[in-house]
Amino acid sequence: MATEYLGIDIGGTNVKMGIVDAETGNITNFYSHDTGSWRKSGHFVKRLGDAIALQLKENPHVKKGGIGVPGLITRDRKSLIEITAIPEINGVSVIPELEERFEGRQFYLENDANAAALGEYYFGEDGVPEDYIFVTLGTGVGGAAIIDKQVFKGGGGNAMEPGHMPSKHGRVLERNIGKVELLDLANGMRAEWKGDTTLVDDGSISTTGLVAAAAEGDKLALAIFDEVGAILGDGLVSMIRILDITTILIGGGLSASFEYIMPAVNRQLEYWLTPYYMKSLQIKRATLGNDAGLLGAASLCF
Structure with missing residues (x-):
């Protein structure tokens, strides 16, 4: 058996x-x-x-x-x-x-x-090395570091809380790009947008609608994900520099936006990281889903 x-x-x-x-x-x-x-x-x-x-x-x-x-x-x-x-x-x-x-x-x-x-x-579809950083994008922003196939615990046992890193606007990371904050950002940018867009302007933009609009090349939707990607990218730079790990997996419910946030993520990584990190850098979407x-x-x- x-x-x-x-x-x-x-x-x-x-x-x-x-x-x-x-x-x-x-x-x-x-x-x-x-x-x-x-x-x-x-x-x-x-x-x-x-x-x-x-x-x-x-x-x-x-x-x-x-x-x-x-x-x-x-x-x-x-x-x-x-x-x-x-x-x-x-x-x-x-x-x-x-x-x-x-x-x-x-x-x-x-x-x-x-x-x-x-x-x-152990169960992912893509082989990953024995050292990697894992970030979940959802209601909040969670994370973990796996080093030598072991969970990195830190000093007290609860290391790797990337959602609570200082970020833009005097907020922690997850209060900038968590699900509620993403939709607040989207509705705020929609209210100021002057160009064409398929996104509704009644304050009820959903994550599903945002991803669907981005898939159709909607410029506002892509601009929203560009802002999210830039904020996330800066957070990833800190994690990579501190842990010296260059394989990143992105999971969680909001990882559906992966391909739309990645251009801005990569832009920040290329700006901040030296060739030592860039030559082995790999950012992939996690595969286990629900x-x-x-x-x-x-x-x-x-």
């Missing part, structure tokens, strides 16, 4: 889990539950354990499980420190609790962006 792991992706909206084939990344027994109802129960970790129990009852051969969480965890990867989306579980020693309940099973905990980054190494969190969690078991 193929080696299989339990992958658990805890998010602010849903908790997803499934059995992952360690060779192929194929997911079976997929299960998703609304996070809110578990929060309201006042027994989040018990409800999580109940869902795990069902998975393990149906798959008794599975001995390891990985868990990705959206927030800060202890350096020993045993306990939760600050899970902003689910504050009820702050301070919980989740790994000891689960290993006590499921004797003979091992569980591994990681920040969700770190887990998703590691998942690209499965990144679950596959990333499972990859912690390797």
Whole structure:
């Protein structure tokens, strides 16, 4: 029988889990539950354990499980420190609790962006080197560094929070190019735009509409993504210079705009980086899509 792991992706909206084939990344027994109802129960970790129990009852051969969480965890990867989306579980020693309940099973905990980054190494479609930077563009901006196939933890265990780097306009990076901020930028630029554009001018531009307009060559849409790309590019320069890593993977929901932000990203990189970095620089779109969190969690078991 193929080696299989339990992958658990805890998010602010849903908790997803499934059995992952360690060779192929194929997911079976997929299960998703609304996070809110578990929060309201006042027994989040018990409800999580109940869902795990069902998975393990149906798959008794599975001995390891990985868990990705959206927030800060202890350096020993045993306990939760600050899970902003689910504050009820702050301070919980989740790994000891689960290993006590499921004797003979091992569980591994990681920040969700770190887990998703590691998942690209083990399950991604494109081969990546053993050192790379992973950046997620979505509601916020997350990130991770994988060095020698290991998550870079930093001093206290929670390194690589690129969304909180200082950026333009006296804001951190994710308050410039997170999803809400991207749409604010788009609607603001639309209000001042004098040329032709297919983008609506009633303040209701969507990310889908923005990408569709850019795909048609709409000059305003491309100008909006140019601004986002320039801001992101400056942030990437800092990460590359500090970590000396020149392979970058871009993931997350807003990575659909990848090809439209890349001209400006490349412009900033070429402006700031020396030939030492440029000769080996590779920026690619991450490949795991919606499965990144679950596959990333499972990859912690390797």
